[in-house]
Amino acid sequence: MDELLQILSRDARIPIPDLAAMTGRSEDDVRAAIAEYERRGTILRYRAVLNPEHIDAANGKVRAWIEVNVTPQRGLGFDAIAERIYRFPEVKSCYLLSGGYDLLLMVECDSLHQVGAFVAEKLATQENVTRTATHFLLKIYKQDDDIFHGGDSSERLPVSP
Amino acid sequence: MSSSPYHPHTVAPRVTRISHVVENLPPSGIRAFFDLVMSMDDVISLGVGEPDFVTPWRIREASIFAIEKGYTSYTSNRGMPELLREISSWLARSYDLHYNPSQHIIITVGVSEALDLAMRAIINPGDEVIVPEPAYVSYAPTVALAGGIPVSLPTWHVPGFKITPDALDQRISSRTRAVVINYPANPTGTSYSRAELEALAAVIRKHDLLLLSDEVYDQLSYDAPHIPIATLPGMYDRTLYFNGFSKAYAMTGYRLGFACGPEPIISAMIKIHQYTMLCAPIISQMAAIEALRNATPDVREMVAEYNRRRRFIVHALNLAGLPCHLPEGAFYAFPSIAPTGMDGVTFATRLLQEERVAVVPGTAFGPGGSSFIRIAYAASFDNLREAARRITRFVARHAPHAVSPSTALAS
Numbered sequence: 001m002d003e004l005l006q007i008l009s010r011d012a013r014i015p016i017p018d019l020a021a022m023t024g025r026s027e028d029d030v031r032a033a034i035a036e037y038e039r040r041g042t043i044l045r046y047r048a049v050l051n052p053e054h055i056d057a058a059n060g061k062v063r064a065w066i067e068v069n070v071t072p073q074r075g076l077g078f079d080a081i082a083e084r085i086y087r088f089p090e091v092k093s094c095y096l097l098s099g100g101y102d103l104l105l106m107v108e109c110d111s112l113h114q115v116g117a118f119v120a121e122k123l124a125t126q127e128n129v130t131r132t133a134t135h136f137l138l139k140i141y142k143q144d145d146d147i148f149h150g151g152d153s154s155e156r157l158p159v160s161p
Numbered sequence: 162m163s164s165s166p167y168h169p170h171t172v173a174p175r176v177t178r179i180s181h182v183v184e185n186l187p188p189s190g191i192r193a194f195f196d197l198v199m200s201m202d203d204v205i206s207l208g209v210g211e212p213d214f215v216t217p218w219r220i221r222e223a224s225i226f227a228i229e230k231g232y233t234s235y236t237s238n239r240g241m242p243e244l245l246r247e248i249s250s251w252l253a254r255s256y257d258l259h260y261n262p263s264q265h266i267i268i269t270v271g272v273s274e275a276l277d278l279a280m281r282a283i284i285n286p287g288d289e290v291i292v293p294e295p296a297y298v299s300y301a302p303t304v305a306l307a308g309g310i311p312v313s314l315p316t317w318h319v320p321g322f323k324i325t326p327d328a329l330d331q332r333i334s335s336r337t338r339a340v341v342i343n344y345p346a347n348p349t350g351t352s353y354s355r356a357e358l359e360a361l362a363a364v365i366r367k368h369d370l371l372l373l374s375d376e377v378y379d380q381l382s383y384d385a386p387h388i389p390i391a392t393l394p395g396m397y398d399r400t401l402y403f404n405g406f407s408k409a410y411a412m413t414g415y416r417l418g419f420a421c422g423p424e425p426i427i428s429a430m431i432k433i434h435q436y437t438m439l440c441a442p443i444i445s446q447m448a449a450i451e452a453l454r455n456a457t458p459d460v461r462e463m464v465a466e467y468n469r470r471r472r473f474i475v476h477a478l479n480l481a482g483l484p485c486h487l488p489e490g491a492f493y494a495f496p497s498i499a500p501t502g503m504d505g506v507t508f509a510t511r512l513l514q515e516e517r518v519a520v521v522p523g524t525a526f527g528p529g530g531s532s533f534i535r536i537a538y539a540a541s542f543d544n545l546r547e548a549a550r551r552i553t554r555f556v557a558r559h560a561p562h563a564v565s566p567s568t569a570l571a572s
Binding site for chain 2: 007
């Protein structure tokens with residue numbers, strides 16, 4: 001991966017002159033490269049990473065991971081049914097996986113009740129869905145490289161040879 | 162018996178109970194500055210000669226496992242056979258450098274102990290050892306403690322602070338026993354190309370000297386692959402190669418290093434080691450096995466991060482008006498502060514007091530270093546960026562003419 005993308009994927013707010021200095025490229029070169037990545041859709045968007053523990057607690061949000069078994073459709077495979085499911089706004093992520101089930105969804109709702117209603121009314125009733133298993137989130141230890149539980153701490157001497 | 166004004170000692174008290182050698186060792190150039198830094202809050206420190214990363218988890222986990230399994234005993238003096246084999250095979254696959262694990266390698270408590278053992282193993286009273294300057298603080302004192310005479314080879318005015326063959330040749334006398342080289346270097350980050358190493362090796366061979374090569378920063382080489390000087394023609398039998406786990410694997414507190422070289426010298430070092438240290442800690446040795454087997458991806462990630470910081474800080478220092486060569490390795494930048502008209506101690510002290518940024522005065526690495534400071538960029542990028550801002554402001558305030566025109570325009 002281009003070093004520029006590695007840096008931006010961790011911190012998208014580093015100013016262009018700093019990015020240029022860090023990568024040893026010219027500012028114009030960096031600016032052009034980023035514009036090209038944005039145009040091609042390699043960089044989809046820039047956003048802040050929020051601490052879900054703060055946000056979920058404040059808003060009373062509930063998150064759940066749902067395993068879904070589906071019967072693939074002739075000629076369409078899993079794509080059509082996956083699309084029917086991921087278009088619901090409650091579904092924040094949707095993956096097709098190998099193994100004991102087919103789709104893995106992450107859904108976010110305002111209450112347990114709403115998650116239950118989504119599963120009972122929207123998901124399990126889909127014609128090709130044969131089974132669902134819902135797991136509610138209790139605690140986040142680590143997400144996208146960020147550790148939410150303690151973490152490393154060490155004290156170095158402030159000056160050493 | 163306690164003394165009192167009424168019962169004065171009848172025997173004149175000794176002037177000192179400290180040996181002449183130790184009494185005459187110069188005090189650490191860092192100590193006084195360290196005390197000043199410790200007395201202040203909210204300081205961004207770029208004065209630390211160790212990684213800011215914590216040891217990669219897989220290595221820490223291996224240490225915990227070692228303790229759980231009861232690995233808490235002595236090991237053989239030379240070191241655990243398993244680790245000796247890992248070191249041997251790592252050197253072979255990294256550098257095509259071949260040492261027999263049961264003859265040519267000793268595992269030590271950091272490179273520091275290995276250097277001390279080497280000096281004691283090779284020096285007779287009055288022998289001279291050539292030490293480049295600027296250099297890591299331990300070389301000259303370990304020579305002196307072993308009864309030798311450290312002979313300084315200043316490189317302050319050579320571009321990139323490099324040892325040149327002519328300068329080396331001129332420092333060699335009939336009493337010269339060995340030469341110390343360290344690359345990538347602390348405090349300058351300087352490293353050497355194959356051609357430059359060839360030229361130095363020719364001088365070493367011509368005078369039939371021993372070379373002590375401290376290559377502990379080898380994996381922190383950014384622009385060109387590191388070349389151990391022991392791999393050059395005719396150098397294998399006259400080189401003592403030093404490396405360790407502190408820098409590349411962020412394992413400073415584990416205190417683990419090693420030395421490789423001719424069997425008679427390694428055996429002599431083991432003789433001293435068995436009486437003075439016995440062995441390196443087994444927990445650290447177990448951790449090092451994991452480091453060599455599986456931590457290469459962790460090292461690669463840290464090196465990529467250091468490289469970004471290196472380019473950033475060197476660029477920022479030059480813009481600020483402090484001329485700084487791009488160091489090839491390690492995690493230090495070594496800018497000149499001559500444009501400010503201050504000496505290094507004044508610069509470092511005032512920068513600390515006025516802007517709360519700690520750097521190390523160049524004189525800590527040799528008496529000729531009064532117009533340099535060492536900046537360790539093993540610090541988080543946020544801290545580095547803020548420190549660069551403060552240093553730029555500091556230089557602009559004290560030496561407005563020094564700041565590069567493009568910075569002045571930008572601000």
